[in-house]
Amino acid sequence: MKVLATYNIKGGVGKTATAVNLSYLAAQDGLRVLLWDLDPQAAASYLFRIRPRVKGGGQALIRGRRDFDGAIKGTDFDQLDLLPADFTYRHLDLVLGATKKPTRRIARLLAPLAADYDVIFLDCPPGISLLSESVLQAADTLLVPLIPTVLSLRTLDQLTGFLGGLNGKRPDVLAFFSMIDRRKRLHLDIASQLPAERDDVAATAIPSLTLIERMSLERAPVPAFAPRSRAAQCYRQLWAEVRSREL
Amino acid sequence: MHVLSQAVLLAAGEPGEDAVLASLSPRFSVHGAGRPHSVHRTWLDTFDWRLHRAGLTLEYVTGRRPAELVLTGPDGDLVSQQASGLSWPARAGDLPTGPARDRLVSVAGIRALLPAARAVSRVRDLRVLNADAKTVAWLTVDRTTVSYPEAAQLPARLQVTAVRGYQPQAKRVAELLAAAAGPAGPARSPLDAALAAAGRRAEDYSSKLDIQLAPDMPARLALRAVLLNLLDTIQVNVPGTLRDIDTEFLHDLRVAVRRTRSALKLAGDVLPAGPAGRFGPEFKWLGDLTTPTRDLDVYLLGYQDMADSLVSAKPAELSPFHDHLAVQRGMEQRRLARGLRSARFSRVMGDWRSTLAGLGPAQGGPRAVDLATARLRRAHQRVLRQGRAISPASPPERLHDLRKRCKELRYLLEFFASLFDPAAHQRAVRDLKGLQDCLGEFQDRQVQQHELREFASQMMADRDTPATALLAMGELAGQLGLRQQAARDEFAGRFHDFASRASERRFRVLTAGTSR
Numbered sequence: 224m225k226v227l228a229t230y231n232i233k234g235g236v237g238k239t240a241t242a243v244n245l246s247y248l249a250a251q252d253g254l255r256v257l258l259w260d261l262d263p264q265a266a267a268s269y270l271f272r273i274r275p276r277v278k279g280g281g282q283a284l285i286r287g288r289r290d291f292d293g294a295i296k297g298t299d300f301d302q303l304d305l306l307p308a309d310f311t312y313r314h315l316d317l318v319l320g321a322t323k324k325p326t327r328r329i330a331r332l333l334a335p336l337a338a339d340y341d342v343i344f345l346d347c348p349p350g351i352s353l354l355s356e357s358v359l360q361a362a363d364t365l366l367v368p369l370i371p372t373v374l375s376l377r378t379l380d381q382l383t384g385f386l387g388g389l390n391g392k393r394p395d396v397l398a399f400f401s402m403i404d405r406r407k408r409l410h411l412d413i414a415s416q417l418p419a420e421r422d423d424v425a426a427t428a429i430p431s432l433t434l435i436e437r438m439s440l441e442r443a444p445v446p447a448f449a450p451r452s453r454a455a456q457c458y459r460q461l462w463a464e465v466r467s468r469e470l
Numbered sequence: 471m472h473v474l475s476q477a478v479l480l481a482a483g484e485p486g487e488d489a490v491l492a493s494l495s496p497r498f499s500v501h502g503a504g505r506p507h508s509v510h511r512t513w514l515d516t517f518d519w520r521l522h523r524a525g526l527t528l529e530y531v532t533g534r535r536p537a538e539l540v541l542t543g544p545d546g547d548l549v550s551q552q553a554s555g556l557s558w559p560a561r562a563g564d565l566p567t568g569p570a571r572d573r574l575v576s577v578a579g580i581r582a583l584l585p586a587a588r589a590v591s592r593v594r595d596l597r598v599l600n601a602d603a604k605t606v607a608w609l610t611v612d613r614t615t616v617s618y619p620e621a622a623q624l625p626a627r628l629q630v631t632a633v634r635g636y637q638p639q640a641k642r643v644a645e646l647l648a649a650a651a652g653p654a655g656p657a658r659s660p661l662d663a664a665l666a667a668a669g670r671r672a673e674d675y676s677s678k679l680d681i682q683l684a685p686d687m688p689a690r691l692a693l694r695a696v697l698l699n700l701l702d703t704i705q706v707n708v709p710g711t712l713r714d715i716d717t718e719f720l721h722d723l724r725v726a727v728r729r730t731r732s733a734l735k736l737a738g739d740v741l742p743a744g745p746a747g748r749f750g751p752e753f754k755w756l757g758d759l760t761t762p763t764r765d766l767d768v769y770l771l772g773y774q775d776m777a778d779s780l781v782s783a784k785p786a787e788l789s790p791f792h793d794h795l796a797v798q799r800g801m802e803q804r805r806l807a808r809g810l811r812s813a814r815f816s817r818v819m820g821d822w823r824s825t826l827a828g829l830g831p832a833q834g835g836p837r838a839v840d841l842a843t844a845r846l847r848r849a850h851q852r853v854l855r856q857g858r859a860i861s862p863a864s865p866p867e868r869l870h871d872l873r874k875r876c877k878e879l880r881y882l883l884e885f886f887a888s889l890f891d892p893a894a895h896q897r898a899v900r901d902l903k904g905l906q907d908c909l910g911e912f913q914d915r916q917v918q919q920h921e922l923r924e925f926a927s928q929m930m931a932d933r934d935t936p937a938t939a940l941l942a943m944g945e946l947a948g949q950l951g952l953r954q955q956a957a958r959d960e961f962a963g964r965f966h967d968f969a970s971r972a973s974e975r976r977f978r979v980l981t982a983g984t985s986r
């Protein structure tokens with residue numbers, strides 16, 4: 224079982240769109256996939272038309288009082304399940320803080336799922352918190368969407384620096400450019416230079432496309448409702464790159 | 471993880487499928503998922519329904535997806551494995567390795583898997599959506615046309631399968647559909663429904679005798695019922711024997727012939743004077759016809775164990791013997807098939823059936839229970855008398871004779887089982903079985919040693935037979951001799967148990983004439 228987390232300290236960079244589309248493509252590849260929507264905003268749950276509610280809330284899940292089996296929902300797609308978000312996830316830091324070894328908690332909770340799933344995607348809320356530390360410990364790979372600005376590159380360096388300071392297992396980092404505006408020279412320059420210079424930046428970039436925004440209207444992954452679109456092709460290419468590098 | 475899956479049957483005619491589906495609105499809506507497609511199903515079981523008796527259903531499914539074997543257990547648990555290009559009959563052991571095969575081998579044993587029914591289903595897959603347009607259940611509409619054993623159209627079947635985490639909604643969907651479909655017929659599995667459409671039912675054959683007799687019925691009619699049952703068994707096993715599907719067709723056929731001969735010998739006097747005398751030699755001919763093939767079957771079925779038991783010789787050194795057995799069996803099987811296809815055989819079967827059909831009750835003849843009790847007592851006394859006369863110095867023939875008497879007693883117990891208290895009957899059979907096993911071992915090993923010498927001289931005539939094969943056969947003969955001797959040593963104790971006061975008392979209670 225591989226654990227892939229979409230993560231960035233910054234919000235609004237395309238984490239959820241990545242988690243939803245890549246988890247769909249992984250399931251299409253025949254892998255058994257679970258997506259855990261850890262963000263109390265519940266965007267991934269919404270996109271799969273699943274109500275963001277977990278009986279007993281995040282607290283019961285994190286403390287191990289409620290088994291995952293009962294909380295997992297099937298999506299409309301074969302081999303793809305979702306563990307929905309819950310509004311109580313906004314207090315997950317407090318809940319984690321009350322457990323023993325909070326940073327290893329997520330990894331411990333995921334371990335029993337190895338028999339049922341080949342890949343688990345974690346869609347994380349932005350920021351650096353106890354939850355994100357626990358996710359970093361659980362993940363084999365961090366998929367980090369970046370907007371091609373100088374500031375966001377600084378954020379990537381901050382993240383790798385932060386990971387370097389962690390004890391124990393450290394995830395691989397695979398950043399990729401997201402929301403590229405083809406009309407902006409700076410975007411295009413950064414997005415073409417950096418993958419050549421750094422091997423933690425993927426060659427595939429995801430442009431800013433209306434179709435990706437349409438996901439919230441269609442409430443489905445892009446390759447499901449527009450399989451031949453450019454957006455779907457970009458995500459397929461990204462998934463192929465992730466798969467060959469990390470799985 | 472348990473996922474709800476529930477079937478709703480639509481009776482033929484009203485209400486139609488669309489009306490039933492409309493009952494889901496407004497809470498749920500239904501959307502098509504892909505084009506309708508055809509699925510070909512073959513249900514398989516052994517001739518004596520070993521899978522069905524064990525609560526298992528085996529389907530070979532071909533169609534849109536790769537062909538697969540699907541085995542459903544008593545609790546609805548599924549085991550499936552991909553397996554393309556299979557043809558039937560097939561032995562479980564010859565199926566490609568996989569989880570279904572592993573489970574089948576232990577249940578089907580040496581019996582082949584045969585098609586019990588075949589059908590083509592036209593399948594429509596639908597999604598059931600909630601108010602968020604989220605799929606909460608899959609709905610499969612299955613219209614099945616049975617092609618074997620008889621052509622028939624089954625009622626449309628709606629199968630509701632919950633999407634994970636949406637069990638309560640799927641349950642509600644099934645309830646709404648069931649309410650709209652109205653009262654359906656009995657909830658039957660597709661296999662049982664396919665069989666029912668052909669006027670058949672599962673488990674309609676067993677190698678065990680199950681004849682329901684009434685104590686007060688005329689003895690002649692009781693015997694007629696027994697003989698008709700045996701005749702059915704003989705005839706129903708002929709096609710499988712001719713096609714050589716597995717060894718048990720011949721075995722069951724042979725046992726039914728032997729039982730028929732014993733019934734005629736032990737109780738034939740309640741029939742009108744002619745039949746018993748006239749048909750006795752015909753059934754002897756039939757029995758003799760089946761012996762050589764069966765003897766070779768016994769050798770071949772036990773071959774691996776024999777080869778593995780060799781100490782001095784290597785198992786591979788015995789393989790020329792295996793080849794010889796296989797060639798001989800091929801010849802004998804063809805001879806047997808000629809006999810079963812002969813005019814004589816069909817004449818005997820036809821005449822015997824019409825003779826039995828024409829039998830009426832005898833004027834003033836005995837009741838069934840009186841005949842059963844008298845003949846059982848007599849057979850029991852014979853076993854005791856002949857057994858007591860056997861000493862360590864007695865020749866093997868005496869033990870062979872005793873074995874025949876024991877078989878006769880056993881058959882009588884089986885023919886008339888329904889007339890006696892089941893518990894007392896079971897105990898009597900158990901008392902007898904220990905003695906029968908010992909005598910069977912003694913005689914079978916002796917016959918096998920004799921045959922082994924025959925085989926060895928036949929193989930000697932073929933100059934290519936290596937000496938190592940004959941030596942390995944010599945070792946086998948020695949082992950058979952030891953096993954025969956062990957059975958001989960065991961005999962006194964086994965007979966002592968059978969002839970014990972307690973056992974005799976149990977038998978007296980059984981035959982005291984107290985019918986159920």
